Amino acid sequence: MRAFRRLTSSAAIVDRVDVDTDQIIPKQFLKRIERTGYGQFLFFDWMKDPEFELRRPECVTAEILIAGRNFGCGSSREHAAWALQDYGFGAVIAPSFGDIFRNNALKVGLLPVQLAGEDVRALMEGCAGGAEITVDLERQVVVDPDGRELRFEIDPFSRECLLEGLDEIALTLRRADEIDRYEGATAGRVDTLSL
């Protein structure tokens, strides 16, 4: 996983609620068996609209995305997180996220930052002219264009994994003994598959 510590950038704003992962990456691009190269398909259908927010010139270099509540709802496709990351985003700020999207983002090193709705609204307004903000995971704050610090919560384990870019599977495999013990203790359960 890609490590994340601190990111300073202008922000792209998608001021819409309930942006689902079907919009972030439509299904026709899920047939590929690679993990990379999805950035070119990000918001594929919305990008066809010249008025779409991400097509504004100031968004080209933005590495932070600010969006409305329930961002990434719907389908479990991790391709949505891959596409955002491959396009150049390192963090997404929103009042809330779809649970599966949030998990997927955390696993690949795309930081989902949850802030109160009014703070997200203020950030959208403050960043509209291309002003830079900073997402600082170590200190768990977003620094707005006026230098005001907005604290965000993240569970300590995810924070640590992101800061260090840890391989979570390797961490779990260190617990192989515990998994062995669990399997040993439950081997006689009736739920064994018998196909």
Place this chain on the structure above:
Amino acid sequence: MSRTLFEKIWERHLVAEPPGEPALLYVDLHLIHEVTSAQAFEGLRLAGRRVRRPDRSLATMDHNVPTADEPPDELAQQQLEALRRNCEEFGVPLYATGSGREGIVHVIGPELGITQPGMTIVCGDSHTSTHGALGALAIGIGTSEVEHVLATQTLPQQRPKTMRVTFEGELPGGVTAKDAILALIGQAGVSGGVGHVVEYTGDIVRGFSMEERLTVCNMSIEWGARAGLVAPDETTFGYLEGRPGVPRDWERALDEWRALPTDEGAAFDRELTVDVSSLAPQVTWGTNPQMVAPVFGEVPDPADCADPEERGAIERALAYMALEPGTRIEDIHVDRVFIGSCTNARIEDLRAAAAVLRDQRVHPSVHAMVVPGSALVKRQAEEEGLDRIFTAAGFEWRRAGCSMCLGMNPDILAPGERCASTSNRNFEGRQCAGGRTHLVSPAVAAATAVAGHFVDPRAL
């Protein structure tokens, strides 16, 4: 201490609870399909890891597969071949197309009896929540988590909150489980369940068949819930008995399963009540499942919405759907009807649609198709003669797969086409870029196919 069904399953599957870290949950059953697994297997290969428990994994082909006599496109073919290769290399059992047991992953788990009460089940698919209908904790995951489960048979999970949804009252005749869950989502909103495992209760849930419960739990993710659950009972056990995957020691299994339901007095983090006593068949009019109205209702006016964000969403939805505020739902004409998907493609769904279609004809301006949820559903429907009712009415009778629910295979709308669909998502572009999806029950879909516009099946 009184515990909920969720708490009992959760505690039974804890491998470790390291302080400051998510709990490590054991996974009893890992379901796999072609679209979200290739990169996970590749990750194992690159790291030199194996699949820890291939015997607790099962793969099938569903998202990409054609449902008519045509080959998959080149990319789909590559993805299906990759699944076949990966399953061979890592020893994972695969019900491939043509095996007779293939189908939508969330249809075959229950019908084979491998989805069982008290289990933890994961799959790289958001509609994994379906399996909760049998009293299993079933969670949709992403590809990184698929890789994690393949390698470790465990999943790190933050403990979710719990919610109880109580459906109150009796459903009026002709109103279905699909209508009940759509109405709930309309009431709670598409993010109303985020962070929660939901247990559905109430007399109508107890009275629901297993397949109706599967429809309800299937759409848990459509209001953001981590999982949906229904307590196992005699309906569950009656459904499972005799299916090939069930435990050999049936009596012992029943004893364990009977201890699972939520104890009297157990507390939930949230409670929600939905009164269904005056519910009508539901039709979505917008671009997410909370945008729903009764079939005799109207398309809403965004001007009536006080919340500016919500108003913007409604305006965008109506523009995409090419609908004017105040339009009567029954005046909306459709071009296509799709009966299928993990929400509504089981045998009871097909029976309900066929009951409406007997001695009827699909409207000349409508192209209608039925895609059974699995090869076994297809065979059973044919044994019952349902296929002949569908084809006599003018429906196409297809092979099993996810099909036009998400249009990864050749079954898609044309841009601008409007579809009455028994699936679960009406997102923009879901069934094709520019396609317009209205979610309905199988009975409403069938009646709409005949009338050419949305209609209450009870009025047909």
